[in-house]
Amino acid sequence: MVLLLFVDLDPGLKALDALGGFFVLRTGVPPRGTLPTLASAWTNPRSGTAGEVYGDPVTFRIRKVAQSIRAPEPRVAVSVAQQGLAARFWSIALGAAALCGRVPDLDPELLSWDPDASAPDDLWLREVRFRPVADLDAVVRAGLLVPLSAALRSRHRVSPALLWGNAGSALAGTVRQLDRWARAHGRPDVGERARTLAGGLFAHPDLSGTLDPETLRRRSCCLYYRVPGGGVCGDCCFERPPSPARGRT
Numbered sequence: 001m002v003l004l005l006f007v008d009l010d011p012g013l014k015a016l017d018a019l020g021g022f023f024v025l026r027t028g029v030p031p032r033g034t035l036p037t038l039a040s041a042w043t044n045p046r047s048g049t050a051g052e053v054y055g056d057p058v059t060f061r062i063r064k065v066a067q068s069i070r071a072p073e074p075r076v077a078v079s080v081a082q083q084g085l086a087a088r089f090w091s092i093a094l095g096a097a098a099l100c101g102r103v104p105d106l107d108p109e110l111l112s113w114d115p116d117a118s119a120p121d122d123l124w125l126r127e128v129r130f131r132p133v134a135d136l137d138a139v140v141r142a143g144l145l146v147p148l149s150a151a152l153r154s155r156h157r158v159s160p161a162l163l164w165g166n167a168g169s170a171l172a173g174t175v176r177q178l179d180r181w182a183r184a185h186g187r188p189d190v191g192e193r194a195r196t197l198a199g200g201l202f203a204h205p206d207l208s209g210t211l212d213p214e215t216l217r218r219r220s221c222c223l224y225y226r227v228p229g230g231g232v233c234g235d236c237c238f239e240r241p242p243s244p245a246r247g248r249t
Helices: 011-017 038-043 057-067 073-098 133-155 160-182 188-201
Strands: 111-113 123-125
Touching: 011 123, 038 073, 038 111, 038 188, 057 073, 057 123, 057 133, 073 188, 123 133, 133 160, 133 188, 160 188
Parallel strands: none
Antiparallel strands: 111 123
């Protein structure tokens, strides 16, 4: 693997800004230099008070999301927070692959995270290295989503099927956004590459059963309908919010 260093003004990275907020990747040392890396946030939580950001960043993020959406139970906040991060990971990596033909190495040891912020300013890559497009699955699914799922499930009772359903939904949403951008800007090649690459990603067993291949509706529910006034998402497996008796999925 050839590693190349580049700076914040690198055209390949700045080009992602035009794709939308979820595609933005900041590089270098974050303004708040004490931000934890994703690796440390997931595997080495320090003891701290309930309101301390860096005691256990994962728990802090879940509580922040829960308060923001008025989640009726922790697993709803876990789902919403995880899907947001999954969308960020897919957007950055797939966007770079489709638009620039290369993927930034989103090594959790190099990727800083601000659990007290919101996208797109929540992730900072301290040292940028390029990896080939063929490594897309290794960078996102294996390198980020698998340890994120393990970290969340070590703290909360949440179904793996729900988390992978979120990841599949986020990937499909990223492809739709890239396709819309490609059509609007006369770059059909970008949309085509995004669809082709996503097809390969969905072939992995973790993701292959997450969406109906005909309708692209997901086969699990992200639980957002449980949020007050939330309703169902556009790709939800439910046509309408289920009754409480059906809600424990």
